[in-house]
Amino acid sequence: MQRRNVLKLALTAPLLASRRAWSQSKTITLWYPAGDITAGAAHFSDKSFFAPYEAKAGVKVEAVGLDYDTMQQKIFAAAAAKNAGDILFIDGSWIPGFLKEEMLDSVPDARAKAWLDAVSPEIRTLSDYGKGRMWGYPQYGIDIYGLTWNKDHFKEAGLDPEKPPRTWDEFRDYAKKLTKRDAQGNITRVGYAIRHVGHPHGIVHKHFWAIYGSGASLVDDPLALRGGKANFNNDGGRAALKLVLDMLDVDKSTSLNFPDPRAALLKGLASMQISETVSIHERAPKEAPDLKWGLSATPVRKAGDKPITLLGSWMYAVPKIAKNREAAWQLLEWINTPEQDFDLCKKYGATPRYKVNWEKEPFKSNPYDQALKQIYPYGKPLPVNLGLNGVMDAMGGAIQKTWHHEAKLEEALAEAERAANKAIADAAK
Amino acid sequence: MPAIRRLVLRLHARHVWHAYLFVAPIIILFGAFRVAPSVQTLLYSVYRVELLRGRFTFIGLDNFRELLVDRAFQQAAWNTLVYVLVIVPVSAALGLLLAVLFDTRFPLRELFKALYFAPMVTSTVAAAVVWWWLYNPQFGLFNALLRLVGLPIQPWLMSSRTALFSIILFSVWKGVGYNMIVYLAGLQAIPESFIEAARIDGAGAFQRFRRITLPLLAPTTAFLLIYNSIQAFQVFDQVFVLTSGGPAGSTNVVVLDLYRQAFERYNFGYASAEATLLFVLTLGVTVVQYAYSKRFEVSY
Numbered sequence: 001m002q003r004r005n006v007l008k009l010a011l012t013a014p015l016l017a018s019r020r021a022w023s024q025s026k027t028i029t030l031w032y033p034a035g036d037i038t039a040g041a042a043h044f045s046d047k048s049f050f051a052p053y054e055a056k057a058g059v060k061v062e063a064v065g066l067d068y069d070t071m072q073q074k075i076f077a078a079a080a081a082k083n084a085g086d087i088l089f090i091d092g093s094w095i096p097g098f099l100k101e102e103m104l105d106s107v108p109d110a111r112a113k114a115w116l117d118a119v120s121p122e123i124r125t126l127s128d129y130g131k132g133r134m135w136g137y138p139q140y141g142i143d144i145y146g147l148t149w150n151k152d153h154f155k156e157a158g159l160d161p162e163k164p165p166r167t168w169d170e171f172r173d174y175a176k177k178l179t180k181r182d183a184q185g186n187i188t189r190v191g192y193a194i195r196h197v198g199h200p201h202g203i204v205h206k207h208f209w210a211i212y213g214s215g216a217s218l219v220d221d222p223l224a225l226r227g228g229k230a231n232f233n234n235d236g237g238r239a240a241l242k243l244v245l246d247m248l249d250v251d252k253s254t255s256l257n258f259p260d261p262r263a264a265l266l267k268g269l270a271s272m273q274i275s276e277t278v279s280i281h282e283r284a285p286k287e288a289p290d291l292k293w294g295l296s297a298t299p300v301r302k303a304g305d306k307p308i309t310l311l312g313s314w315m316y317a318v319p320k321i322a323k324n325r326e327a328a329w330q331l332l333e334w335i336n337t338p339e340q341d342f343d344l345c346k347k348y349g350a351t352p353r354y355k356v357n358w359e360k361e362p363f364k365s366n367p368y369d370q371a372l373k374q375i376y377p378y379g380k381p382l383p384v385n386l387g388l389n390g391v392m393d394a395m396g397g398a399i400q401k402t403w404h405h406e407a408k409l410e411e412a413l414a415e416a417e418r419a420a421n422k423a424i425a426d427a428a429k
Numbered sequence: 430m431p432a433i434r435r436l437v438l439r440l441h442a443r444h445v446w447h448a449y450l451f452v453a454p455i456i457i458l459f460g461a462f463r464v465a466p467s468v469q470t471l472l473y474s475v476y477r478v479e480l481l482r483g484r485f486t487f488i489g490l491d492n493f494r495e496l497l498v499d500r501a502f503q504q505a506a507w508n509t510l511v512y513v514l515v516i517v518p519v520s521a522a523l524g525l526l527l528a529v530l531f532d533t534r535f536p537l538r539e540l541f542k543a544l545y546f547a548p549m550v551t552s553t554v555a556a557a558v559v560w561w562w563l564y565n566p567q568f569g570l571f572n573a574l575l576r577l578v579g580l581p582i583q584p585w586l587m588s589s590r591t592a593l594f595s596i597i598l599f600s601v602w603k604g605v606g607y608n609m610i611v612y613l614a615g616l617q618a619i620p621e622s623f624i625e626a627a628r629i630d631g632a633g634a635f636q637r638f639r640r641i642t643l644p645l646l647a648p649t650t651a652f653l654l655i656y657n658s659i660q661a662f663q664v665f666d667q668v669f670v671l672t673s674g675g676p677a678g679s680t681n682v683v684v685l686d687l688y689r690q691a692f693e694r695y696n697f698g699y700a701s702a703e704a705t706l707l708f709v710l711t712l713g714v715t716v717v718q719y720a721y722s723k724r725f726e727v728s729y
Contacts, residue, residue, distance in 0.1 A: 073692035080480045101481040101695055186582070197587055199673050256587050257566035269567065389694050397501075400677035404589040407677075415500065426696070429477075 027060045028327050031075065031085035034065030038314050039282045040139045041065075041089060043348055053334050059327060072097070075319075079103050082321045086328035092126065092315050093201065093382050093392075095135055099225065100386040100427055105318045105325060107134035111333070118338070122376040123353040126313050129384050130223040136317030137336045141350030144372060144379045145209060145310040146277040147299065151292040153178055153189075153271035164272075164296040168210075168243055171272075171299040175253035178271035191253035193261035193270035194244055196403050200396020201389075206261065206275055207399055208310040209298035210240035212380055218391050219424065222383040226428040230391060230420035232398075233413040239301065241402045241409050248403060256403065266291065274298055276312075277375070281368060295368075297375045311379025390423020467708075473701035480697055492702035502703065504678050505686040508593060509707075512682065513661040513714075515597050516604070521653045523601065524608020525646075529638070531609065532616045542613075546606035553603065557670035560599050561586070564671075589679035592672050596680055599667055604660070608653055615649030616642065644725065651722030655715050662711045683707050 032041045043049050044063035054061055064085060066074055072094050078084040079101075090098075098104050107115070112134040116124050126138045151161035157177040165171040175191025182188050195206040204211075204218075211217070216236030221228045232240075247254045262279055264270035266288040277295055284291050297307040316335065318328045334340060338354045345352040351369050352358060363369050382388060398416035401407040407415070440446060474493070477486040496502050531542050548556060563570045564585035572582040585595045619642060627637045665684040668674060674681035674689075683703060691700035 076481075076692060076695065097693070097695065101479070103481055197672065197676050200675070256584055257582075259587055393501075393689075397678055400589070400675055404677050404679075406589050406679070419501070423694070 026058075026324060026327060027062050028087065028324050028331055029085040030061060030063045030087040030089060031066055031071075032063060032089035033068035033071050033091075035068060037068040038143075039278060039348070040141050040314055040350065043344070044089070049344075050331075053331060057327075057330065057334075059331075061331065076101070076103075079319055079321055084319045084321060086318065086322040086324045087332065088317045088319060089139070090136075090315055090317055092138065092313050093388070095129075095315065095317070096225070096382075096384050096386050096388040098317070098319075099135065099384070103319055103321075104135045105320050105322070105329075107136065115336070118355065119353045120355050120358060120376075122311060122379050125379065126311060126381050130225070136315040137332060138313035138315055138353065140341055140345045140353050141278060141348070142311065142313040142353075143276045143278050144312075144375050145205070145274055145298065146372075146375050147272060147274050147296050148265060148277065148280050149272045149294050150265060150268065150270075151294055153268075154294075157271075161292075161294065164294060165299050167303050168299055168301050172243075172247060172251055172253065175247060175272065176251045179251075179253045187252070187255045187257070189268070190255050190258050190264065190270045191251075191272060192247060193258045193264040193273045194247075194254050194256075194403070195259065195261050195275070196256055196400060197259045200394075200400070201392045203396040203399050204392050205310055205312075207240065207244070208380075209274055209308060210243055211237060211395075212308040213298060213305065214239040214243075214301050216240060217383075218388070218395060218420075219383045219385050222381075222385075225384055225386050228385060228424055230394070230417045230424065232395060232420075233417035237413055238409055241399060241413070245402055245409065265293070274309075277372060295371050295375075297378050307375075307378040308380050309375065309378050311376070311381050385424060385427070387420070387424035387427035390427065391420040394419035394423065470701045470704050473698050474705040475702075476698045478697035478701070480695070488698070492699050493706070495699065496702055496706065501678060501681065502683075502686060505674075505681045505683045508678075508680060509662060509664070509682045509684075511593065512597060512600075512664055513658060516600050516661045517654055517657040519597075520601055520604045520608050520657055521650065523605045524653065525612050525650075527605065527609040528612030528616055529642075531613055542609075545609055548603045549606040549610075551603075553666040554670055556603060557599065557667045561671055564595055586672050587676065589676045592676060592680045596664075596667055596671055599671065600661075600664065603667070604657065608657070611653055612646065612649060615646045619645045647722065647725035651718065651725065654722070655718050658714050658718065659711055662707060662714075 030044065032044050034041070045065070050061035050063070053059075071090075075084055075088060075090070075098075095104070106112075109132070112127075112132055115134065115137070116128060116132060119127065122142065122144075123138055126142060127134050129135055147164055149161075149164055154161040154174075157174075159174060159177060165174045171192070178189070178191035179187060180189040195203055197203075211232060214236035216232040216234055216239075218230065218232065219228045220231040231237075244254065248256070258264045258269055261270060261273035262275050262283065265273045265280065266283060268288075268291075280293060280295075284293060298309045300307050316332050318325060318332070322328050335344075336353075338356055341352050341354050342357045342360065344350070345357065346362065351372055352363055357363060358373070383391075385391065394416040397419070398412040401412040401415075402409045406412075473485075475487060475489055477488050477491075479485070527545060531538060562568070566572055566582060566584055566587055569585070571585065575582050584591055586592050623641050623645070624637055627641050632640065663684055664682050665688070668680050668682050668685050669688075672680040674685050684707070687700040687703035687707070690696045690703065
């Protein structure tokens with residue numbers, strides 16, 4: 001009898017111990033895009049990132065890297081199976097799609113108000129989804145699209161390397177002067193590199209500055225979740241697409257043979273490009289250590305206009321079906337305190353979010369941070385419309401069709417407008 | 430009752446139960462992972478599906494009606510059709526040509542055979558990434574070769590005029606080895622006596638090939654046409670990796686379009702309707718091909 005009891009104890013003790021251990025260390029999972037997709041995501045693989053919180057709260061944080069290209073789909077499939085991560089670190093442009101499915105938990109009103117009051121204007125713009133409603137926190141080191149150029153190429157072409165083009169006319173003129181050809185007349189270096197292949201969203205992102213800068217926009221009301229109309233089949237939209245079309249056909253200062261603008265700039269195959277500034281800042285030291293590059297706001301349609309450029313960020317969000325929803329929000333509160341914002345930005349060389357931190361060193365006098373700060377006021381985020389995916393697909397298609405001479409500019413925009421309006425209407429159902 | 434008992438005993442005596450037991454795992458797995466999702470897709474095609482909210486609204490044939498006027502789908506369907514119409518005969522013809530070459534003895538034959546077959550066993554995604562670089566207008570091998578022989582360089586994947594052709598070229602390279610091996614097996618199964626008899630009757634090499642070999646290969650050809658068609662209708666990986674359907678939708682295909690509808694726009698009902706249409710089309714083509722190939726059945 002006694003032997004049987006000992007046996008019972010021996011069998012149940014490990015089970016009880018593991019159960020106790022399991023209940024003590026709750027695991028919060030955070031899903032993020034693996035690889036070089038965004039500098040901020042790479043910080044999660046740094047063990048010291050969550051260590052202070054794990055020690056303080058007695059929880060374990062498990063960062064799970066997902067393939068970026070299929071991450072949105074994986075999150076959706078996981079959410080349908082009620083098995084998604086507790087925290088999702090996602091591209092801000094995915095939020096409308098997730099909101100369409102009512103997938104995300106909102107930030108409590110009081111907390112949202114405190115955040116919006118304390119952060120800098122560009123972070124406020126990115127956080128506020130209308131009337132102070134927040135669906136997550138933008139990560140530090142937000143991304144703004146800017147014009148970057150090769151200073152040596154400028155010098156070589158007789159241009160002032162410290163003076164970027166300010167207007168579209170200047171921009172075209174500079175691009176012509178910077179373009180190089182071989183003996184057969186083939187372009188070996190473009191004055192301006194364009195993104196025209198790949199996912200339509202990426203194409204729209206990189207031409208956003210011209211679309212918005214010319215007075216057009218993707219939808220008429222950027223803060224309306226449902227309804228509204230596409231707003232690019234107009235004079236502004238036509239001008240934006242024609243700008244590059246003329247550079248392709250008339251000036252021959254750009255080419256369809258240089259599809260990755262950032263890589264083209266870094267490899268010396270392009271003299272100017274417009275994309276995420278943070279990307280060039282991160283990649284240049286590794287891929288083009290000798291590159292001397294400049295950074296400025298995007299050119300404007302005519303002198304006196306205000307530049308408009310794409311402002312985006314990666315967001316921390318919590319799905320409604322998160323198994324540890326409360327713990328997830330607590331962790332996010334910790335990551336997004338002013339103190340953590342300062343420490344993490346200082347450690348990883350990113351730009352902070354809190355107004356108070358911009359007043360401190362090293363951000364106060366860092367030339368790159370300050371250059372970004374000059375461009376931030378011109379930043380505009382993507383609309384929050386639930387049909388945004390369809391609108392972007394439509395606009396991306398119109399850009400491609402025009403530049404690839406698949407359709408006349410007016411026809412391409414008219415077709416895109418129909419498709420975008422249908423996507424908006426479908427999403428609003 | 431005694432009749433049922435007798436039936437049970439007879440089945441037991443013939444080990445029918447054991448047989449069912451042995452095939453049960455594959456039947457269950459096939460049912461769970463193939464049949465059930467297919468039936469579910471068929472059902473979803475007549476619903477508006479909001480998966481996360483668990484809301485399913487019956488809308489009859491609305492998804493199909495929308496599909497018929499959806500320009501993106503029309504273009505995807507057209508591109509898929511062009512892809513199928515080119516790749517199926519070209520892969521089979523090249524496979525046959527190579528099989529005939531490899532049916533004769535020459536040094537290093539096995540090595541070359543393996544080289545031609547290698548793309549078939551390579552991951553499509555990995556191979557597509559390599560080809561993406563080969564197609565690169567600036568640094569790619571193809572343009573380097575064109576420059577070498579003084580021909581104008583091509584934009585390959587970068588132009589809507591050449592992108593679909595470039596994908597077809599990749600797919601032919603990927604699939605020709607399989608066609609070759611199947612044809613080779615078909616060639617080697619033809620009794621030598623048939624060829625010998627034709628030779629004695631004075632038939633030349635081309636006549637022997639046209640009058641004896643080709644007709645006797647009809648079942649192999651029928652199999653390859655059906656197999657290639659089914660594969661071609663489902664093309665996805667190489668398009669996803671090489672062009673994502675662009676430029677300007679010029680390489681968008683039905684499976685990519687339905688993937689986007691489902692997982693980027695969350696229109697699962699609409700995507701299911703696309704999948705159903707594709708299934709019906711594939712089934713139709715397969716049935717026609719199969720019925721037609723029956724006319725050329727041979728036995729030897």
